[in-house]
Amino acid sequence: MTTPVDLRLLDFADAIGVAIEYGRMPADRDGIYDHDARRIRLRRGMSARHHRSVLAHELGHAAFGDCHTRFGPVHAKQERRAEEWAALRLIDLDDYRHLEAVHAGHPGAIAVDLDVMRSTVIAFQGLLERLGDSVYMRPRMGAGMWERREGVS
Template identity: 45%
Template sequence: MQQLLRLADDLGLRVIERAGATPGGFQPLTRTIRLAPGMSRRTTRSILAHELGHAHLGHQPTRQPAVRARQERQADEWAARRLITPAAYAAAEELRGPHVASLAFELDVTIEIVLAFQRLLRRQGTVVTAA
């Protein structure tokens, strides 16, 4: 978590805790990442990494569903690259099997981040046993 907060600082981003319509958000104009209070550690770190992905990738808010969906996938994949290593994923799968929720628990991330990591592995041609 500290590494993610340092990265936010390095990128000139302010991280605040405040409730909103979603668990997190990135406001490019104010360079602010918002995190909802009271989330678990794994949810908080996953959402923070996802929002850092939006910032790093230069995403702008949009109402276009296709663009928004692409941005969300890209932010999840950016976060997955920072939160999961191939070795950690392989060890988790060896220990927990292919169950995505169990993998997420073992890797200390959300299910969305595990699914994003699996997409990255499939693109690389790496075998993924989880459905």
């Protein structure tokens, strides 16, 4: 079943001129973005939530124009950034807040209810900073430097 989120991801791929193909992948890969070819290749047969999370992650690479590298620190930064990009597009803060309370913050249970992978929820959790009675989305240095601030009890 294609959801509105899935359609937004496909529309984004189309808007930036990235083709999506399906086929066999190396055993350790579910998806890969080839910047030179402007193509995302995905493993056939993934569950809907796995497909959604992998596609969003690979679109994160496309959004940043990531090129494959074997240099560890750069590769790690690209992977973290792509996972965070995906999390911000797949998880609504209000939905997350509700499910965090329901599941006592357990990322696996939250992921099932959000229909995304656990790694996506963990990336989203990493984007939140709790200070006192507030949660800050994507905090940066300096007063008033955040995307969103929410009060929590």
